[in-house]
Amino acid sequence: MNTPTQFEKLGNSAAERSIGALFGRGLIIDLGPLLARVRLSNRQVAQQFVNLYQAFPASTVEGFAHLDVKVGCRAWPAGLFKPQARFISEGREPFVPLPEAHALPLIEWGLNWTIATQAPNFLVIHAAVVALNDRAIILPGNPGAGKSTLCAALVAHGWRLLSDEFALIHPVTLRIHPIPRPISLKNASIDIIGARWPEAWHSPPVLDTSKGTVSLFRPPEDSVQSMKATASASCVVFPRYAADTSLSIERIPRARALARLAEHVVNFTELPRKHFGVLDRLFLTCQASDLAYSDLDEAIHQLDTIVQADRQQHA
Amino acid sequence: MLEKILLQPSLSLQLSLAEWDHLISAARAGQLLARLAWLIRSHGLASGLPEQIADFLLAHEALADAQHEAVRIEANEIVHALSRSDSPVIFLKGSAYVLSNHPASQGRLLGDIDIMVPRARLEDVELMLKLGGWSNAHHSAYDQRYYRQWMHELPAMIHRTRGVVLDVHHTILPPTSRARVDAAKLFRDARPIDGLFNAYVLSESDSLIHCATHLFHEGEFEKGLRDLHDFHVLLGAAIERGLDEACFAERAIELDLAWPVYLALRYNQRIFNVSAAAEATRRLQKACSPSLLRLALMDSLYQRALPAQSPDTAGAATGFAQWLLFVRSHWLRMPPHLLTYHLSRKALTRLAGNTSEAHG
Numbered sequence: 001m002n003t004p005t006q007f008e009k010l011g012n013s014a015a016e017r018s019i020g021a022l023f024g025r026g027l028i029i030d031l032g033p034l035l036a037r038v039r040l041s042n043r044q045v046a047q048q049f050v051n052l053y054q055a056f057p058a059s060t061v062e063g064f065a066h067l068d069v070k071v072g073c074r075a076w077p078a079g080l081f082k083p084q085a086r087f088i089s090e091g092r093e094p095f096v097p098l099p100e101a102h103a104l105p106l107i108e109w110g111l112n113w114t115i116a117t118q119a120p121n122f123l124v125i126h127a128a129v130v131a132l133n134d135r136a137i138i139l140p141g142n143p144g145a146g147k148s149t150l151c152a153a154l155v156a157h158g159w160r161l162l163s164d165e166f167a168l169i170h171p172v173t174l175r176i177h178p179i180p181r182p183i184s185l186k187n188a189s190i191d192i193i194g195a196r197w198p199e200a201w202h203s204p205p206v207l208d209t210s211k212g213t214v215s216l217f218r219p220p221e222d223s224v225q226s227m228k229a230t231a232s233a234s235c236v237v238f239p240r241y242a243a244d245t246s247l248s249i250e251r252i253p254r255a256r257a258l259a260r261l262a263e264h265v266v267n268f269t270e271l272p273r274k275h276f277g278v279l280d281r282l283f284l285t286c287q288a289s290d291l292a293y294s295d296l297d298e299a300i301h302q303l304d305t306i307v308q309a310d311r312q313q314h315a
Numbered sequence: 316m317l318e319k320i321l322l323q324p325s326l327s328l329q330l331s332l333a334e335w336d337h338l339i340s341a342a343r344a345g346q347l348l349a350r351l352a353w354l355i356r357s358h359g360l361a362s363g364l365p366e367q368i369a370d371f372l373l374a375h376e377a378l379a380d381a382q383h384e385a386v387r388i389e390a391n392e393i394v395h396a397l398s399r400s401d402s403p404v405i406f407l408k409g410s411a412y413v414l415s416n417h418p419a420s421q422g423r424l425l426g427d428i429d430i431m432v433p434r435a436r437l438e439d440v441e442l443m444l445k446l447g448g449w450s451n452a453h454h455s456a457y458d459q460r461y462y463r464q465w466m467h468e469l470p471a472m473i474h475r476t477r478g479v480v481l482d483v484h485h486t487i488l489p490p491t492s493r494a495r496v497d498a499a500k501l502f503r504d505a506r507p508i509d510g511l512f513n514a515y516v517l518s519e520s521d522s523l524i525h526c527a528t529h530l531f532h533e534g535e536f537e538k539g540l541r542d543l544h545d546f547h548v549l550l551g552a553a554i555e556r557g558l559d560e561a562c563f564a565e566r567a568i569e570l571d572l573a574w575p576v577y578l579a580l581r582y583n584q585r586i587f588n589v590s591a592a593a594e595a596t597r598r599l600q601k602a603c604s605p606s607l608l609r610l611a612l613m614d615s616l617y618q619r620a621l622p623a624q625s626p627d628t629a630g631a632a633t634g635f636a637q638w639l640l641f642v643r644s645h646w647l648r649m650p651p652h653l654l655t656y657h658l659s660r661k662a663l664t665r666l667a668g669n670t671s672e673a674h675g
Contacts, residue, residue, distance in 0.1 A: 002366065064333065064368060066371055
């Protein structure tokens with residue numbers, strides 16, 4: 001999908017105009033394969049949002065968007081006593097309201113929810129995706145497995161960010177469509193990645209969310225600039241962080257890999273037969289492995305090796 | 316605008332991106348996105364869609380196809396579970412359109428599965444379903460009593476492993492409502508489904524009558540346009556097969572459902588701007604002889620509530636009209652003393668913080 005013409009890099013347009021649109025009828029952001037209309041009602045959150053999405057094309061003109069997300073506040077006068085952030089999509093409120101301080105992560109979680117439920121044109125897998133050139137590694141994540149941390153460390157090391165949250169696979173071409181939104185890091189990972197990736201702007205940590213402390217890291221400019229370039233899946237690696245263990249990598253047989261990856265497909269119930277076929281074809285060319293690690297540098301080195309070997313094979 | 320595009324899909328070629336935005340969000344809210352995708356594709360318009368819309372919109376048709384596949388499997392399971400009861404079972408609404416390969420199934424998204432069995436077999440059927448793995452979804456004693464005593468269906472049942480929700484009816488309107496429908500007549504005319512033992516769908520006329528009855532007695536107006544479009548497609552298909560309009564009107568009168576069928580015909584004509592079934596409309600209007608004042612009131616409410624609403628543009632007047640119609644749907648379903656009791660009971664339960672599931 002080409003970016004429509006009236007779009008302009010968010011960082012290049014006047015911040016006041018963008019924030020005005022976020023407060024008004026919405027700012028449409030080109031996330032790569034999907035356009036999202038975003039509306040916010042808190043000035044500080046709007047400022048942080050514009051900072052995070054600086055490199056993305058955006059438009060203040062009324063137009064088409066695939067996704068509609070809004071984080072509003074409680075109506076006066078209740079809002080004065082107990083300020084809340086409420087997520088609303090297409091006039092519906094699918095989640096319970098959160099404290100006002102959680103507005104920025106809430107807009108990201110809301111975007112995740114709309115992508116998971118409203119993009120039937122893709123097989124949507126809950127996974128981080130990184131690539132060297134056009135060869136991608138899919139990192140599916142069980143909570144706490146360290147998918148986002150490993151993804152951020154690889155991106156800080158120079159890999160291209162395709163997504164921190166979802167692998168969007170085209171059901172016919174099997175190409176992965178990048179959606180390089182901000183990387184969401186939690187708790188100890190925030191400082192670990194902050195130290196490895198000092199040049200990345202990240203949002204002030206939000207404390208006491210349901211996932212602990214959360215901070216959003218701005219995606220690298222060149223990952224966003226190249227987001228229209230799709231990638232092919234080289235391998236699926238199931239990461240597992242385990243303290244004080246030495247690195248181990250183990251190949252997973254094809255049928256088992258398919259069954260395990262299916263567990264991470266978020267729109268499998270809607271299109272079971274079609275999506276099963278997509279996974280089946282994906283694993284004709286794509287390898288799968290389990291990776292246990294405790295040291296990020298060792299893990300990065302291991303994944304570098306895998307993609308180099310894959311490149312030689314495809315050269 | 317959605318009404319116009321449903322009627323004449325080629326109009327979509329002239330839409331601006333902002334208009335597409337409103338159209339798609341209205342179709343999503345009205346459960347009509349898959350139907351829209353089907354219409355666009357089957358009219359050969361896919362290649363004219365804007366790049367950012369084409370794949371996205373067309374993919375929604377597959378959602379309906381996947382649900383249809385699931386409903387065929389589920390129908391087999393239901394028929395199998397009921398095989399020892401030798402009770403006939405009529406599939407209703409969406410699942411009926413799918414199982415009989417009716418044009419109204421194209422792009423039709425499904426919710427729960429609705430079936431109807433003779434009242435005398437109800438206990439037997441419930442037992443067979445429970446043995447087959449279904450159980451009651453409503454647990455409070457009040458909810459159980461509400462359904463069993465006053466409604467035309469059992470409390471919703473849910474399959475323990477497959478999670479599909481099944482509504483088991485014994486007629487098409489609550490026994491407490493003003494219209495008296497003799498369900499035996501519906502069974503007499505039902506048509507068997509190919510390949511499913513002792514399973515039926517309503518006759519062509521009765522499907523139309525049930526669709527209209529559902530539309531004007533249920534309180535769910537988010538799906539109002541979807542149901543009206545189902546009626547539009549059912550009526551079109553029936554006329555194509557040579558519907559005898561006089562018999563159709565006679566049947567609606569015989570079932571004591573002339574009024575909702577008249578309204579469905581009226582709003583099919585007004586909202587989709589067609590003149591279909593003028594003869595049946597005339598006969599039913601004569602049978603109901605509504606006062607001009609009553610019609611003007613109905614028009615002002617339904618012509619606000621039925622057309623597609625995109626969530627952002629639905630105004631307060633529409634919300635108020637929908638609320639009045641919700642009240643009306645209850646009014647038609649229950650006599651005033653029962654309604655007062657039911658609503659106060661619900662309100663008190665809600666105040667007491669009991670989270671028992673709400674029903675219509």
